[in-house]
Amino acid sequence: MDGPQEFRPTHVVPGDGLPTWAAPDPSRPTARLDPLLPVRLDLTSGDWAHVVCSNGWSAWVDGRLLVALPHHPPGTVAPLGATADPRPLLAQLERALASYRRLVDELADGRIDLETFRTHSRGLRVGAVLDGPAAWLLDLDHGRWYHCDGTRLQTYATVDPPPAEEGAG
Template sequence: MTVPDFLPSHVVPPDGLTTWSAPDAAWPGVRLDPLLPVQVVERRGDWALALCSNGWSAWVDGRLLLPVPHGPPAAGQAAARTADPRPLLGAVSGDLSRYRELMEELAAGRLDGESFAERTRGMRVGVVVDGEAMWLYDARHERWCYCDGGTLETYAVERMPSGNSAEGASAAYREVEP
């Protein structure tokens, strides 16, 4: 049985995806099968209500769903990209530069340890470059992103979904220990 007008908007990541009966991380349910097509019918922060073709629905971490493209771009338009990695790379570079400046001030004796700790509190930076592959930590969205040099995709998230963020990101689910 297929739901009338069911048009998949996303696919479950290759590792499957945990479900919840409500947008509350306290009560996980069954897992959705890997690569199952779903239609997102509602969003609440990081949560997405995923409708399956048989009519069953459940809440999932919407950041982890893989979007389904719907046709090629119109003639004369550039092909869609997952995300431009340059803004995140610039933000990571700026944060790293600020940390280095503070470290230099500490090493030169112009900054004491307590001030250094206070001025770096909450700062989180992460970059791994391995040839053409790069992983960047997006502190604003608490996730690791993978870049192949041209596109940026969420690779792992740090926390369970919350109701606070209005932005969803697609990812293969790999929870990261802080």
């Protein structure tokens, strides 16, 4: 199994999530993958796809529903601007992770019970995949994954479809 530093996503889960199976057999369902989760396609069998997540967990999915990603997002020649600065999103991710860590510590130390933990952690979601100088960061406020090369953010995948063109329809 690959270590975390070797994970390179090839696809993301569609915006409404994706059911998984322990084997390419619809009678053996397991968990559901979160929307826009980066995964690496491991192998295929017909319409079935075996995917690996950044934490090493793997499962079978309906491969027809995976969203393929380019190997490297296309670059831009625009200088780093306030909207492309990765630091605000990194700070937001750090705050969410710190909140979760605090709750885990409180639960482990017996200062809160499991129901309180579940209540206070509800709504906390963080997504980050780091691979050397590259990072894929989930911004739930804007419903999208970004690719970061250390200097700028570029939209990598989004929950919302593109807006309709004016005059179309």
